[in-house]
Each structure stands twice: as structure tokens, then as C-alpha cells.
Amino acid sequence: MLHLYPEAELVEGCQREQADYQRALYKQYYRKMYAICLRYTDNSDDAQDILQEGFIKVFKHIKKFLSQGSLEGWIRRIMIHTSIEHYRRKSRYFMVDINEAKGIELNTDALSNLSRNEILMLVQKLPAGYRTVFNLYAIEGYSHKEISLMLNISIGTSKSQLSRAKGLLRSQIGQMDLKATGC
């Protein structure tokens, strides 16, 4: 039975490197963080690697956590950055600089018919660069300026990556609709 500690106590315990608190923190957040990792990867193995690396970073740097923001937000940011680093290491051409941004729209109506797992599956099928920008912009809520700083790319590249991601998602949703209707 997992004991739920108050956040402050959990942080203090982890800062003292007490195994019980570390385990409790992991158990409290690992599902949410794994879901984030899945969005930034195209397979569960990579997601698990990122989750593991991310939590090791969390425990390593938790002494720097000042309790000014939420612990979950702080862990989430670590996971996102770990995901980005993971794909930077993995792919030399993680982000291709494309300056043309086409105005492709992705409507809520098109997405609302899909379950979360279906959306996740579609996002995972995107190329790494598109997927990352889409996740950062559409789901995490970062601006293109913030994304450009995080990924060390231009704002235009961020916009174009997002645009292409939406285009791919639309075509994938269309294919799914076609399959569903049996045409």
C-alpha cells in the first residue's frame, strides 16, 4: 500500500535521499509522466528509457527544487527536456529547418471523435521533429518563441514544423475515417 505524503514532506524526504520518500514520489507521478513520455516517442521502449532517465534526474536535482511552483510541473518539465535530449542524441537531423509555414488547420471536430489513445497513436506516428513541436505547442501550451529557445531553432521553423504536423495528422485522421466507413 502506497503511503501518500504531503508534497512538502515528500520533497524534503527526497532531498534527504530517503528511499521511502523517493519511492513514494515515483509511485505518485510515474503514470502521468509515462503518458508524457509516450507522446514524445514513437514506442514504449523509448518512453520507458526517458521515464527512467527523467526520474533519475529528478532525484539527482531535487535539492534545487525550491517549492515555489508545483512539484508536478517541475517533474513534467524535466521529462519534456529529457525527451528532447533523447531524440537529439538519437537523431542527427532531429529538426530540419523549414521556413515555409502553410496554413493547415486542425479542427477540434476532427479530433473530438477520437479517443485519447487514438490521438496518442497518431501523434506517435509523426516524425520526431513534428511530434515534439506539436506536443510542446498544442498540448504543453508553449509559444513558438519558447519552443524555438527550447529546441534551439528559429520561430519560423517551429511554426513550419507545427504546420506539417497538423497536415500529417489531418491526413491520418482522414485515412482513419475512410477505414471506419469502409470505403
Added chain:
Amino acid sequence: MMDQKTRNWLQKEFEHFEAEPEVDLWPAIASRIQASGKVRRKWIAYVSLAASVLVLFGLAWILQTPNISKVGNIVQHIPAADSMKPQQVPSRTPASPQIAQIEVIEHQEVLDLIPQNRQLPTKHAAALVSARAEKEASNTEDLSQITSAKLPIEDAQIVEKPSLEKARLTNIDHLTPSTFIKVVAPTKKHIATVEEKKAKSQIKRIGSKTKLDLNELTLENAIVFVANGLNRLANTPVSISMEEKEGESLKTYSFRLKNFSITRKQYKKIKKQES
């Protein structure tokens, strides 16, 4: 571009999205954390150990007192008289408290500075005979102990031993008699120059030259003489209060060092200057 409504919908949809990994990752994470902790602790232990060793070596190096047995021609061993009972001088002579303190611990008349088998020059022999005659006239002393008198003995000596290390490290109460500094006699050459000067300037000059005239061998002179010797070593002024005693012709003043310290750097500098 993606409209804000779609963005909000996606954010809301994935806000509480959770998924379960296929395997339990905690054992791997825990072992990695423990391993990194062990490495860090091990590293800290090694660094601490290395720092401790460095500190110990540093302390040993600082505390290592140089051997001053070769402090130039002013230091030479002469056996002190063992036939006379030392007379305690009550005065203490506080000096510069940070660096050196000289304490007069013994005021001793020395009448056998010249060994028995040494052939004395004629004038010295005459002086010795004269001294013996004086003592005989007073008829109160054991004549066998009178072997020399007011004589210009050839070399100036500070008898010093052992190293200053003990003097610095130990309390004065724990010092052995061998840590005494004894001012015994001046050089012949020095006597000639000293005699031309007045008493105060003699003291000053004696101090600067680190030579001492046996004829001027007062407690004051002796202290200045020793203090100057220490100053040359410590490169630091030593102020001394003194008590002068009149009367006797040949005297030995014994001193010992108290809280005296000298760094290796200072010592090397002095030695370099001397050479």
C-alpha cells in the same frame, strides 16, 4: 494555424492522461540512484582523505623547525661549568609575544671557561693568578674551582641546543635544560673594537654584530646579544627588559626560548643572506 479552441481541448484532454509502463521501472531507478549516491559518497570520502593528508603534510611542513646549529660563526658549543651551582635570576624578560620570548633562567658565574690543559698566554695567566690571589685574600671560596679569570677568550659563542621545534611546540615548563642558550664569551677581535665605545653604543653594536665582549658581559649585553641572534633568525624585533648585575668578571647567562617560532621561508632567507 491551430486555433486556441483546439489547443485548449487537447490540453484538457491530456491533462490527466496516465499510462502504465509495461515493466516496473522503480528497481532500476532505485539501483541507479543508490549507485550514484555511493559513487558520490566514495568521491567525497576520497577527496576528504586527500584533503586531510594535504593538511597534515602542510602542518608538518610548517611545524618542521629548521636546524639552526649552523647559524653562522656566532654559534659554537662550549661546555658550561658544572662545578658551580647555578644562581637563579628572578627577572623574566617578556619579548614580542607573537614571535619570541626570552626568559633568563640562569645566571651563572663561569670560572672554568678555559680548560685546565690549555696553556694560557702570559697575560692571561697573570690575570688568573691575580684572580686566584683575590679569592685567596677573601678566603671564602674553594680555590680549586678558580681556573680562569677576566680573560679575553677567543670566540664568541651562543651555545644552543636542541632545535627550536621543542621550544615552540612545548610549554616552557616542559623544556629540558638542553634547550638553554648560553652566552659565554666574545671574540678577541671584537674586544678591541668594543673597548673603544661607550656602554650603550656597545650594547647596540654588540647586538648588531652578534659578538659579545667578555669584559662587557653583563646581563643586559647578554640579552641583547641573544635577542639579536634571535632577531636575525626570526627577522622580527624582540624587545627585552633586563636586570643588570654588577661585580663579577666572568659570567655566563643562560637563556631559553619561549614561544619562539620561525618559518622555513624566513630561515632560508636568512641563510641565503648569510651565505
